[in-house]
Structures are given as structure tokens and as C-alpha cells.
Amino acid sequence: MADTTVRIDGNTLRLPGGVAVRFIRTLRLPESGTHPLPPGLGEFPVRRVADYADAVPEAWRARGGVMLPVYLREAMWLSFGGTTEPAALQVGVGKVCAVSGKPWSDRLARKPQNYVVLPRQPWLDGINSGKGTVRQFVAVPLGLGATVEGQVTGEEVWGGVQLQSFALNEPQLARWREEERRRAEAARAMPQYGGYGAAMPMAAAPPAPGAVPAPAAAPAGRSPRAAAAMGLGVGGSMRQEVYEDDRPLSDWADRPAGRVFVHLVTPPEWRRITGEAPPPSPVDRAAYTRAGLPWFDYYDQDAEDLAPTDTLEAVKPVGDWLGDDHEPWQAPTPGQVTPLKDAQGKPVQDGDW
Numbered sequence: 001m002a003d004t005t006v007r008i009d010g011n012t013l014r015l016p017g018g019v020a021v022r023f024i025r026t027l028r029l030p031e032s033g034t035h036p037l038p039p040g041l042g043e044f045p046v047r048r049v050a051d052y053a054d055a056v057p058e059a060w061r062a063r064g065g066v067m068l069p070v071y072l073r074e075a076m077w078l079s080f081g082g083t084t085e086p087a088a089l090q091v092g093v094g095k096v097c098a099v100s101g102k103p104w105s106d107r108l109a110r111k112p113q114n115y116v117v118l119p120r121q122p123w124l125d126g127i128n129s130g131k132g133t134v135r136q137f138v139a140v141p142l143g144l145g146a147t148v149e150g151q152v153t154g155e156e157v158w159g160g161v162q163l164q165s166f167a168l169n170e171p172q173l174a175r176w177r178e179e180e181r182r183r184a185e186a187a188r189a190m191p192q193y194g195g196y197g198a199a200m201p202m203a204a205a206p207p208a209p210g211a212v213p214a215p216a217a218a219p220a221g222r223s224p225r226a227a228a229a230m231g232l233g234v235g236g237s238m239r240q241e242v243y244e245d246d247r248p249l250s251d252w253a254d255r256p257a258g259r260v261f262v263h264l265v266t267p268p269e270w271r272r273i274t275g276e277a278p279p280p281s282p283v284d285r286a287a288y289t290r291a292g293l294p295w296f297d298y299y300d301q302d303a304e305d306l307a308p309t310d311t312l313e314a315v316k317p318v319g320d321w322l323g324d325d326h327e328p329w330q331a332p333t334p335g336q337v338t339p340l341k342d343a344q345g346k347p348v349q350d351g352d353w
Helices: 058-063 148-153 170-189 267-274 285-290
Strands: 007-009 012-015 019-026 040-043 066-069 075-079 087-093 116-118 126-130 133-141 161-167 230-239 258-265 295-299 337-341
Touching: 012 161, 012 258, 019 087, 058 258, 066 267, 126 230, 148 230, 230 258, 258 267
Parallel strands: 066 258, 295 337
Antiparallel strands: 007 012, 012 019, 019 040, 019 075, 075 133, 087 116, 087 161, 126 133, 133 230, 161 258
């Protein structure tokens, strides 16, 4: 029987099939205009719910999974770097698919596509809400109607983030592994040269994570209580494509390899539950830009952008519920925006030579 265990490796969630997911703190964008990709400002700490069973709400124990601390209106993105094999990953926000806007499902679908394709999709910063754009994930409390869940379903029951991975089916996975083996052999057979431009060694797969050590015992005298429930709404728009799968749906396994529920915890609740200090409050955006630190543009010329659904295009930003964002905004200069992968520029013309 296939192993369906999800593990924590540092602050990385490792789902069966080689899927790696990290939750990255970032700058919150203005809710008007379209912007470059904001930078990563460190990982959110991730802890297992089961390790704090005496301090979390009963509903959390029933759902299991992991938890991380997040501030009101703090933005995040999901990094998939370190994923070792092809996978289809479903991302839910309050059990609404962040790619299709459809209800959470234990099956992959193509029309509309309800998953991202790894490792081609390097990250996901928000819901698929426009042509070549996403709207940023932003944390908000349940009960206001500001979450994606509340706007799409009319209820706020689940909150949090849900992840579910599907591997290639056995014949396709065997074929992919054989192709990778041959590619590695061909790379080893190539002449190696020192100095600048030397062939880069292939990245080794990370070691299989072992059991996560149990954290220090929770302070005595605490008792489970209702925690302030958090979910994800949306903020500003940024240039990012959600890639269309170029494999037939039949290449993927029928059943998920593993899944995990990610609870979002307010910083005071994080301290009460874990006894740990939460991360510092998010950095001021204008200060970051004034410091000249980079923003990013990512473009993959061989991939096709997945069109958004009407459901997700209609989701309104959290400012409509929580009021205007009065934090000053200072746009990055052109020199601060770093192109990644295939830079979008004019084609190079050939001549006589």
C-alpha cells in the first residue's frame, strides 16, 4: 500500500510523491493596479496540530494537519521549490479551489483545471483571477464574508488552506523515471570543464524526512478553547501565470497520494498554543522599496496560461470589508524588477555573418 504520510521537514511540508510546499511571508500589494511579484521575506513556521492536542480547538484535532501563525491582512505565497517528481497539486482556500473556484474535490478535473502542475509551477501567490495574473493571498478572520470561501459559497466554515497531491500513474511515473535516468547518464557522459560555464551538477533529491521531533511540552494549566479562525481573502493583482497542464488527465493517478489541512493561527493564539513567539509583524512596503531590494517578473515561454473562471474573477479584495489600506505605497523603480526564467523582451534579430 502506498505511503500517504505528510511530514514536516523544517518548515517544509512534504507530501507523498516528492511534493514540497513552503509558506512564504511577503509584502502586501495595493488592491489597485497590477504589480511585479513581491519578494519573499522568510518562511512561516509550521507545526503539527497533533503535537498540541491539549491546547487546540476540538475541530482542529478532528481535521488534523498543521498550523502556522499569520497576522491580520498579512500576505503569503506558496513555494514548490524542492519538488522532486511530477505532481498535480490541488490548493484549496476554505475548501474552494484556488485555481478553478470550484468546490473541493478528491478528483482531478480539466474543464476547468483544478490543480497546478509541479514542478513546472514554481510558486502560487494567489487565486487565478485574470489573464496572466493572480490576486494575492491575504489573511482575514472568518465571519466578515471577506474570505474567498465566504464570497464563493456564502458561508465561512473551513478557513485555512488545503493541499492534496496526485502522482503520475504507475506506467507514466516509470517512464518519467527512466527518461530522467537516461538524461542523468547523458549528462555524466558529457565532457566536464572547469571554470566559468562549467556544467552544473544535477541537484540531488533531498533525503527522505524522518519523524519530526516532538516540541517541548506545552505550558501546564492551558485548556483547549475556541481559537480566532482565519482564512484567505485576496489583495492586489500581480503578473503571474497559472500554467495549463500539457499532459492528458489519464496520465495522473485516480486517487490522491496525500493531503493536509493547514490551519491559520493569529499571533496571540500561536503564542498561547505553542509557547513560541510569532514572527515579527510584516515589514513596511515603502521602506522595502526605498531600500532598493528586488521585485520579480517570471515568464515561461513554453507554458500556456490557464484562463480564469468567472467565479474567481468576481472575488473582491479584503479592503471592501476591512476598509481602505492607509499604508503608503511606493512603486519599485524599473531597475528593482528582476526578470526570472525567460525574460520578456524584444526578439534578437539575426544578420549577415
